Every structure is written in C-alpha cells, then in structure tokens.
Amino acid sequence: MWRSWRRRTVRDETLAAYAPPADPGTTTLEVEALYVATTPEGDPLERLAVEGLAFRGSARVEVHRKGVLLRIAGELPSFIPADRIAAAGTATYAIDRGVEPEGLVALTWIVDDRSEPEVPSRVDSYLRCRYPGDSARFVAAVNEIAAAPEAPQPEAEESEASDD
Structure with missing residues (x-):
C-alpha cells in the first residue's frame, strides 16, 4: 500500500488546488462536510493525490463569489476560483465511499497543473x-x-461519403 501511494504522489506532484486569496469576499454559504477524494473527471474510482486535497477528512467548505474555499482537517486550506469551476452535482459513489443515491456532491473544476498549464485538466472533488x-x-x-x-469536445470527423 505504501508503494502504491508513493507512486501516486509522484505521478500527481504537479497537481494542486489554488492558494486562497487574501480576501475571498463575502461568504454566501458555509457547510460542514466529509471531504472524500478528488478523481479525474468522470473516473470516480481513480484517486488523485492533489496537493491540499490528498487525504479524506472533516471539512468546512465556504462558497464565496470568487470561488470555493475548502478547509480540510490536516491539510492547508485550498481554494477553487469561480473561473475554474465547471459545475457541481450529486453522485452516489467515489473511491472508498458508496452512499445512498445522490448522497455525495461532485464538484467539477480545472486543477492547477504546473506541468501542462496550457492543457486544462478537469477533476471531480467529492464531498x-x-x-x-x-x-x-x-x-x-x-x-x-x-x-x-x-x-473541449473532440472534433467530429467529416464523413468522406458523398450524398450522390
């Protein structure tokens, strides 16, 4: 288990949430939650070791006009700017957590990938x-x-067949 976790942290070392701003603005909503995991978008069974979001734990989550602030026990605060958030929805399972239908919240966002800044990587964080x-x-x-x-959607290949 230690080896697989070590391999995962090396693989994901360029991924991180964003640093919290000095003033995130007015809090529009604050909730208590269990932070479950962050996974590649659409792949809820593949955990990512995103800096600041690697470990499961109790969390206080704040929604601000500028973004979402996650305060997870044992981790530094992580921020997801509004312009990096794609959507939020419900889910039933993620790595190591299965619950009643729609018992989890999935937050889809663009991770700070320091190795490929021009190629946005989308992830799902589960709460x-x-x-x-x-x-x-x-x-x-x-x-x-x-x-x-x-x-970005893959471009559809045009059919070479004619309509003759």
Whole structure:
C-alpha cells in the first residue's frame, strides 16, 4: 500500500488546488462536510493525490463569489476560483465511499497543473455534506458562481461519403 501511494504522489506532484486569496469576499454559504477524494473527471474510482486535497477528512467548505474555499482537517486550506469551476452535482459513489443515491456532491473544476498549464485538466472533488439539505444548497450556490469554460469536445470527423 505504501508503494502504491508513493507512486501516486509522484505521478500527481504537479497537481494542486489554488492558494486562497487574501480576501475571498463575502461568504454566501458555509457547510460542514466529509471531504472524500478528488478523481479525474468522470473516473470516480481513480484517486488523485492533489496537493491540499490528498487525504479524506472533516471539512468546512465556504462558497464565496470568487470561488470555493475548502478547509480540510490536516491539510492547508485550498481554494477553487469561480473561473475554474465547471459545475457541481450529486453522485452516489467515489473511491472508498458508496452512499445512498445522490448522497455525495461532485464538484467539477480545472486543477492547477504546473506541468501542462496550457492543457486544462478537469477533476471531480467529492464531498458528503453533514446536514440534510446542505447538499442541494451547496450545489445551487456553486452552480451560481461556476464560470469555467466548457470542456473541449473532440472534433467530429467529416464523413468522406458523398450524398450522390
């Protein structure tokens, strides 16, 4: 297990959340949650060792106009700017956590990838809100500020067949 974790941290050493701004602005929503994991977008069973988001733990999550601030026990605070947030939605499972339908919140965002800054890497960060109703409020608050550009779509190859 130690070897696989070490390999993962080396593989993901260029990935990080963003440093919190000096003044993130007014808090529009604050929730208590269990931070579960961060995975590549659409691959909830492949954990990433993103700096500041590598370990599961209790968290206080704040939504601000400028972005989302995650304060996870044992980690430095991590910030996700609004222009890096694609969307938030619900999920049922992520690596090491399966819950009732829509029991997790998935926050899709563009990670700070220091090795490939021109190629945005999208990830999903999973949270389990502690109190009833917080998940829906969190998803709504995040989607209100989400401003990341759409993910690039592969270009469709034009058919060489003619319509003769």
